[in-house]
Amino acid sequence: MNKTGSLVPVIILVTGLFLNVHFAWGQAPAITAQAAVLMDAETGQVLYDKNMHQRRPQASTTKIMTAILALESGKLDQVVEVTPKAASVGESSIHLRPHEKLTLEELLYGAMLRSGNDACVAIAEHIAGTEANFVNLMNYQAKLLGGYNTNFCNTNGLPHDNHYSSAYDLALFTRYAMKNPKFREIVKTRYKQIDGPGNSKRHLHNTNKLLWGCTWADGVKTGTTNAAGCCLVASASMNGRHLISVVLHSDDRYGDTKKLFAYGFNSFEEIVITSKGEYFTTVSVEEGYARYAPVIAEDNLYVLVPKRKRGVFEQRVILKRTLTAPVRAHSKVGRVTVLVNNQEVGSVNLITGCAVDRLPRHFLIYRKLRQHL
Template sequence: MCLSPFLLLGGPALCSASPQVTADAAVLMDAETGRILFERQAHQPRPPASTTKIVTALLGFEFGDLEDEVIISQKAGSTGEASINLFPGERVALGDLLTGALVRSGNDACVAIAEHIAGSEEFFTLWMTAKSRIIGGRSSQFFNTNGLPHKHHWSSAYDLAVVTREAMRRPEFAATVRSRRATLKNRQGWPKEIKNTNALLWSYPFADGVKTGTTRAAGACLVASATKNNRQLIAVVLHSDDRFGDSLRLFEYGFNQLR
């Protein structure tokens, strides 16, 4: 319970105790206003791992037609680690690629999205960096679409909150990242049924997105969204020992800030 002199005067209860967060960098943002409710090393450039895919998908939804047929290139089909197992020459709807990137964290899907939208992944990453800066990011520079290790590829907790706030305004993006499971309807290969990597969707009833990320350099990362009583918060934790627990504690802190 929050105790405050404001409460005795009939005003709102203010909770000031900071949440216990293990992440090296973190941000909690009010999605409506952009107000920062909590921060730790918020502007420190760090490897973002697969949270990069938020920016890739934002541009994919903005500039692509979800019904477009994409022919998978040799480069996209051979992109490894987390993937949806695309193969060169396969024909896939852009909407399925975006779902595969956000829900299953498909590295291969991100390359295919970039090549379809911009002609090459290299050119698309210039758009990613520019998009981040245009909407208020300060630290990001992207050298790939999926967050695979690159010594000059980085973002920050604050920048990731900013791009997520922008992305969640798009109904298609928001609907995709809150899905626990999804079906890739218009592809030739497998898998067709995929499960979201964001465990917070099962463990926290107010969670409605967004994206996990993990590499050795980045550690365990999570950009998460939750909505309670018509108030949406965005939490970012980078290099965390307990990314789901950190995010839950940030959300509860934020929702209790003003009651």
């Protein structure tokens, strides 16, 4: 035992606190996409899954990771000189010219709105020297974010046999990216004017058609190649909730996405499991002025459950048996994990609600002597 308490946790399985609530699944939508996922952006809870871990070509949804690294590694007002290599990249482009100069911010708008492949290479060369170096950073970041079914070979999604991702991984990347205010600003922009050659201007219209007709849509990125088919990573916010949808190789990417968002917003309800600072239980304290310390939730924890479906919550609690004074306030002593229909959907740390000072040495000696009398 050390000062923070027993290293062997006690595992408590609670199935009675939130049970016997009747829910009803809304009918899961029939979609044309070969792979898809619907995720709650706040918690990462998956609300819909169709082959979500299947490795597939992802086309220009690749650019989500390119934008993440550009925003985290560069400065928006930095001036980038376009190399001949970047200017020569074909397919979807913003028609960059060799030695033309734009800001990193302008290139990001060109990459994310107009899906400029050339803009992505210019960004990569500016940040990492070469596109190959930048791709290494992309793959490293993907693994850090939990994207274990992703491998990047370029910055823009042009076809390559070993360039792939999954619907789930793309949702993870997007969930992370949407925490960046500038990323959110860029991907929800419908139209942007940036500098062009000489005194001309480039007029960029976002390829994501949801932004032009759906008030709840706020991003993110389209992608299209023969191998990948029509893809769409989308974000939507409504009534305080934020969802992320991914559809890959879809015959109707906008229709599929609308169905998924309707399903997520209409068929699920939010259940609060615990609130930040809420009392949870107590844990015993040895050698302290107090024999027990209150245990509270470190943060809010909620889950989304299908409305009116017969089912159960399962609350799994890992909690230290005892602590040894001195105990600091807000020390981690356990964790609560919640499962819905046998799937883990959220967790929160349990922490001490107050400090407990250690008794003076002479008092502890006296107490031990009395125990042996």
